[in-house]
Amino acid sequence: MVMAIAIVFFLGIAAISYQLEVLSYLILTGFVILLFVNNKNRFLISLVLSFLIGFAVFMIANGFVETMSVPQELKIILNRLFLGFILIGIVFNHLLFKKKLVWYNRKPDWTNPIRLPFHQVNVFWFWLIGIAVNGIVYSFFIARQDPESIQSLLVFCLVFSLINAVFEEVIWRGIMLSALEECVSTGYAVAVTSIGFGLLHLAIGFPILLSLLIALAGVIYAVITLKTKSIYPSIVFHFVINIGMVYSGLII
Template sequence: MTILLKRLMLFWMIVLPACQQRLFKKSVNWYSHKPNWNEPIIIGRHKIHTRLFLLIGVLSNCIVYFFFIAQQDRSLFFSLLWFCIAFSLINAVFEEVIWRGVMLSALQHAASLLYAIVLTSVGFGLLHLSIGFPLFLSLLISGAGVIYAVLTIKTNSLYPAIVFHLVINIGMVYSGFII
């Protein structure tokens, strides 16, 4: 319960920067549009449909986490179910709204898109370092932040990034990385 309450405190990391943006009459792009799941994501010469990109990402994460989850006690699966759902939803939604909704949107208006993506992704990774994740894992999380940012910008929606983040959080809870 303590972990869930701490994650709910992320709410203030959404409200305070959003209020600041409003105070200075800057717009915040919440990326709340429904994505076109069939729309391709184009990066340079590469093109992949959003749905296929998410499917590949989800499957690859399931494969990676499977080996960690298989080593865990099976009786924990059902006892962690409600915690896993609540934690993963709260964490994925709040962190994506903070880092991709508020921060990325604010930095996009003040600097270049590349700078905004890099800075929010590094900040995202450092946040995880500050809550006890090892440096290497925090750097990997920064890399995931780049993927989430590009996915958000290319689809003009937070929903694909939230789905991707949700799957990773579920894998991290059941593999024992969280708790």
């Protein structure tokens, strides 16, 4: 059952992203019905339902902003701020079930190693090398920009990168990951939050293959969060990636 819930959850994200209204309504209605007939997985069902409802409101709000005559940079910033609707939905769900809100809000613990098939690496060096490698890759895109373009995008880049990193990490690696860990296995929680994180990028026009590639980044963020027991390292990692995405032309 939990696997079916995950698959329909992913389908719901895709349906809402592509504005397939009939399919979206069917999925939401199906989860509502399931909420009353499946007591065993009620919190899990309610969690993904509240997420999808918040996501639907997110899409409606963005549709309204798209009709406004404002700069594209402002539309993108508002788009990221509207992720707050998803956050409100899942927080409300916790309050409804009287669940403690946990989102790894603590100082990072860098002592836990990451065990690879034939090697073991310190989580701090894994995190730092990951940031460095991505920084080097994106530096080639930045180097192709003229100084005026870099300067003109700087404020937007920093604001967008910070808002996006904080909201997405608090939603996925914070509340969703910790909530799922309570009722399913850690592997399931990582898979659902990572794939869901990737698919959410369909809503901003990313193709499906790129969205699934982003899901792999979600796995890395999740591992770092679980190993450090803190969301802050993944926020910093995500922030650096976002800067690269802006200057590589993927965002604007």
